[in-house]
Amino acid sequence: MNMIRINDMLAVGPQPSTSEVRSLADHGFAGLINARPDREEPAQPGNDAEREAAGHAGISYNFIPVTMATITEADVRAFQAAMVDAGGTVFAHCKTGARALTLHVLGEALDGRMASVEITDLGQRLGIDLSAASRWLDAHRQFRPEVSGFFDPRTRSVQYVVSDSDTRKCAIIDPVLDFDEKSGAITTRSADTILSYVAESGLTVEWILDTHPHADHFSAAQYLKEKTGAPTAIGARVIDVQRLWRGIYNWPELRIDGSQWDRLFSDGDTFKLGSIEARVMLSPGHTLASITYLIGDAAFVHDTIFMPDSGTARADFPGGDARTLWKSIQNILELPGGTRLFTGHDYQPGGRAPKWESTVGEQKRANAHLAGVSEEAFAGLREARDRTLPMPKLILHALQVNIQAGRLPEPEANGRRYLKFPLDALEGAAW
Missing domain, CATH: 3.60.15.10 (Ribonuclease Z/Hydroxyacylglutathione hydrolase-like)
Structure with a gap:
């Protein structure tokens, strides 16, 4: 399998086949992160197939689909959480590995462990273009x-x-x-x-x-x-x-x-x-x-x-x-x-x-x-x-609190608070 070791806990690389995903545990990996949106190209296995293959391998799986133009801090934090949850070494991929590595270095930069110049140097050493990560950080600061x-x-x-x-x-x-x-x-x-x-x-x-x-x-x-x-x-x-x-x-x-x-x-x-x-x-x-x-x-x-x-x-x-x-x-x-x-x-x-x-x-x-x-x-x-949508399960509970700015009902004589909601008030709602 084609991959680049970033550190003891992370390797990145291009799209793996489902058979390669099934072999990840044999190579010492505890988790897989798929940073590639579905249907980027016809030949990719896709989220469902990768999730199933990871399950067969007994490793964790996380789907964090991104494009370089749409990466947000939520994606970066999700990548970090997936690394922690895996409890071991993780293989992260997109089409080429660039987006997966970008998610990693952005987290390092946001947490103060890596400067922009270090991101550029890392990309040059690995032969991976990380210029989008530097641009993202510049925009984020603004x-x-x-x-x-x-x-x-x-x-x-x-x-x-x-x-x-x-x-x-x-x-x-x-x-x-x-x-x-x-x-x-x-x-x-x-x-x-x-x-x-x-x-x-x-x-x-x-x-x-x-x-x-x-x-x-x-x-x-x-x-x-x-x-x-x-x-x-x-x-x-x-x-x-x-x-x-x-x-x-x-x-x-x-x-x-x-x-x-x-x-x-x-x-x-x-x-x-x-x-x-x-x-x-x-x-x-x-x-x-x-x-x-x-x-x-x-x-x-x-x-x-x-x-x-x-x-x-x-x-x-x-x-x-x-x-x-x-x-x-x-x-x-x-x-x-x-x-x-x-x-x-x-x-x-x-x-x-x-x-x-x-x-x-x-x-x-x-x-x-x-x-x-x-x-x-x-x-x-x-x-x-x-x-076709059933009503939210808390709608009748929540509105009586929320139309009072989050105030709960006043306690009754026994010291307890009680919610009140009507039966059959939302006619025609799907079950």
Whole structure:
């Protein structure tokens, strides 16, 4: 098998055959990383065949498909995690080995173990062109703000810490309060992980932002406000969502003025994150109240546009609408092509590692729901797809918390809190 040893724990090389994958354990390898997107060329085995062959070999397998133009920090961190999880030496491949090695050296550079000049020297010694890694690092240093994503595997949600390197001020976007519907248990593990990151990074929380009232997880906005003192914010049309769900829950005492948050943002409103200008874009369609936060060159597009291989978000929740969603997406795609887009969920098609960052240009070129698609075709596709989707398992649990900015129900006489949800309230939903 053609491969290049990088160190004791990593070798990279070109596309292996399935028989070569099956022999990796015999050559002392504990894991395989496939960094090649499917269908780059007809002869490649592909993700499913490689996963099966790795299983037969008894080695770990991770699918982190990238192109040089679309590598993100999430891909780099997924590569590092796959190396650790393997518990031994890993063979990583793409078509030639260049992308696999690029993922490795970018991780070394981001963690301060390798300088740009060392990346260039390594590439020259190995005969592998690593100039794309140097360009990536140069571009990464220019990004404002800095963005760190935290993927929650239980809900497939992505939480963000968005920071200004000049002032060390940050915002937390769409934080998750952990909830287990089987036991009724509430924990703050996800939110505490974010707080630990903030403390370790020397950041000060300036904002706690939700893009909309979520249907698939509880918001940790109130918990984080209590811990940090930072103000909470959401889109002003949350009052329409409150009014809608007050009727669904038969909850006449619910305040429907949005006063549960410290600030309600309207379309076009601006604010500051440290020294970085931020603007709010109304982006309804998935929900009535959905907004996009445009902070510097980064747009947090919530459940509107997913990664290109996953398309777009559903529009069949109460108050949702496919044609409204289309118009919101078009507004987002009018941003400059290099604008970074950060999505709110990732469902890992093909079992690939979680991803959450793309660009406007990439979405225009590669999103199957959007590229070359008309409004009429999009609405038809979206509505047909939504009719097949069961409701999120936590929608009736979560909305009564999230339309109150993450506040849990008040304890009753016995000291316990109780959720309430109606039966047969979402008529016509797929099972």
